[in-house]
Amino acid sequence: MRRFRNDGLAVLLGAISALALPPSHLVFVLLLTVPMLLRLVGRARNWKVALRYGFVFGMGLHTAGLYWLTDAVLVRADEFWWLVPLAAPLGAVPLACFTALPCAFARLVPEGWRRVVLFAAVWTLSDLGRQFVLSGFPWNLWGSIWEFPGLAGDVMIQPAAWISIHGLTLFTLLLAATPVLGRRGMLAGLAMLLVWVAAGSARLIWPPAVGAPGPWVVLVQGNVPETDKQNQDAALGIYRRYVALTQSGVADAAARQKQAEAHGAAARPIVFAWPESAFPGLLERDRTAREVLMQAAPDAAVGLIGSVRYGSDQRPRNSLIAVMPDARVGAVFDKAHLVPFGEYQPPFLPVQIVPGGGFEAGPGVRSLNLPGLAPIGPLICYEVIFPGQVVQASDRPAWLLNITNDAWYGNTSGPRQHLAAARMRAVEEGLPLARAANTGISGAFDGQGRPLARLGWGIAGSLVVALPGPLPPTVFARFGLPIPLLLCLLCVLVALAPSVRRLHRTITISK
Template identity: 60%
Template sequence: MLLAGALGALAFPPVDLFPVLAVCFPVLMRAIDGAAGWRGACRRGFMFGLGLHTAGLYWLADAILVRADTFWWLVPLAAPGCALVLAPAAALPAGLCRLAPAGWRRNLVFAGTWTLFDMGRVFIFSGFPWNPLGSTWEMAGLAGDVMIQPAAWIGVDGLTLLTVLLALLPLGGRRAMLAGLAGLAAWAGLGGALLALRPIPPGHNPVAVLVQGNVPETMKISRQDDIAVFRRYLALTRAGVAQAQVQALADPARGGRPVVYVWPESAFPGLLAEDGLARQMIAAAGAGAAAGMIGTLRGDSDGRWRNSVLALAEPDGHVAGLYDKAHLVPFGEYDPWLLPFHVVPGAGMVPGPGARTWHLPGVSPVGPLICYEVIFSGQVADIHDRPDWLVNVTNDAWYGNTAGPRQHLATVRMRAVEEGLPIARAANTGITAAFDAHGHELGRLGWNRQGFLVVSIGGALPVTPFGRWGRWIPVILALGVLLPALAWRGRAQRRRPV
């Protein structure tokens, strides 16, 4: 079961070997069928989940290596430790599906409960919904664009439900597999139709200058080169805004659009909210732009720390918008209560109130997101004040040149499709990128590169069904696939002789 689960992790980005799930999940289901009871089925599901998440999160060890002098002993425990917390989300569906008879009813119960418990991962600590199986369709290029379009209706969790159902079809024999192929063809046809029938409107969103300083995490921690880091970002901003202005003159489609520059999470090596001179220097470097968005730490009057992004308005760099990260990273930005020792220095950080929309002078309404919180499906845009685009600032330098930053980038793409909103992402060491409202990549600046990406942000689509109703849609779908099995149990009980 450990091996089957670990093999299933090959389906996640950036490998995207999703056909492997059609082997791993039938192996798991056969093991569940062969268990002596529901407890044995739970144990098999737990081991499968342990293998799946340990392999899928192997890159967490790189974050420990950054502080290996202190936490070297946690290196082999990082991924398995997180997997131990997540594995029950696979164990419980394995046990509960034994309530239904073997065959298609049990498969339906398993798929529905897997989806519901997987969605429940948002309630673990501050939430850890990383690598849902629906993300396995985020392969690069047009194929991925097509296959993730239904997320505009059912979200990534709805795609997870469909993925598990498809993965279990080989258990039904040749006819079921042919039905699965037909279902895939219909899925692709629907995705293509959604792309074709919902053209991206021009809109009035800005030309974004996404700055990637490529600052190693060890340099950020040591704080010995703060002035050099600040100068690097100023120089990149100056060059990026100048290039954006030249391109705007050469391209009539960009004419009249404001320019906005974006620095990654914690890019400013200090407390920008308290440093008026630094804000003026940033505004001078971005002269000609309408606004800048800068990642920084922020202290409040109570001595608590927040991970924030500030919006600076031209020409003097005054603070026109402030956003505090709402979903904090467990073990990275705060210590969960059950941890018997401290990993995060001090008392950790304080979360912000949640999704907000900025209305900045001369810039279309924008929803800011900081790093990790972009993985939370259905929680990235203010439903009462819908923005025209989203911006995500992040720092993935902790995780090295591994699958972690690629998986993180894939979630950004999925959020664009779910919400029907374009999204721009500025990352410290990569991968900086932008996607239109269909999730189509508009450009990227790869890993370990210093520079900037100038990209014209397209318009927003009308609010999607998922953007309106959120995660209630996949919840209802998951419950819906359970109804046939529940109906069977009701009929069986009515026919039982007295």
């Protein structure tokens, strides 16, 4: 009974911890749940029991944090009704394996500051690992808990420009675990928090020099339900809706540009963007549709449209297509990070569950260089959640564009957490970011992650944003994931060093 009681407590602690994630941002709950998890680990008979506690904690955390996956199944509940109660738990299983590791490793050192440091470091290393294993899914990262709205959130996320969201996760865990260290530990945590706030404030008060202003970006949000997107009879109506919203949005941007020029401002190009798979057909092959669209937006320098396309191998791609004013296709970008089980068939599965094997992956992240425009960094859907993997280093863009279709996940925390991930990439890279989402939330951030504009969930409209210029490459943009990796390895070394020295002395004496 004690075993089941402790497992139940670990699951509950994990589920409560999910309240710290966006959009709830109940950060203080981690001051309860993380210390209690460490207590369970300390009371475990051996490392295997500690491993189990970490796994069930992860099941609670990620099942609660991924509850919105159920909405995607409900869209096709007539076919996958049996998966409704299983979607979130099944998504949590692989992620829970990563939360089990830090609990097992924590048993390598005695209770105290060394256990806290080792636990935080291995947890963060596990998060780094799950960015790459099985296509990668770095969701529910605890560094994101600081992305609450307003100035306070802007301050707390600034250090990501140096250490990324993974570095924020490391320090979040160190802070959350301080109650187990007594008064001195709490004071050390308070000092760390004050340094964090000072560093974030300094970056906001004395920002780096900003580059040349970006374009006017018109983000078109059609608010098309996923059931309509799958209905071929609704295709023409969807196209007309997007064209009408584009026409009004581009006209609004042109009027603002004229007003700005009247006050001495320089001319900016106008770019409009449709969300992921917004075009209900094959835009690359439909010149008539491209002509009608660009005639409706004569002031636009380019349209960036989400559409399926087929390559020379006759395999489908989830793509962004750049349409020029003369209706020709100026460039294409194919999504490289595909969603397993949704967009492609994992090769290790013996049973075919994705029709036709799904989409073909693109070659990877790259910048689009189009006439009259600074380089653009396109990211389709959840490609934006991968820290350090969103920018082509050899051809750094002036701004990032994330197009997505979050209609699958309803009015839940899923789209809001996706938006938070996009905001963090803007801070890490020092680049403004615009986001066009089918049902919301569309918006834009500057290179410090401060909101510029926002169009809420479930609204059809077009959002006009004058993007600022890029900031110089941040420390993280220059050196990437080795920064949080080295931070974690340093913490591991500090935590294990006394044990290694004692082992060395023991071997020396025995000789």
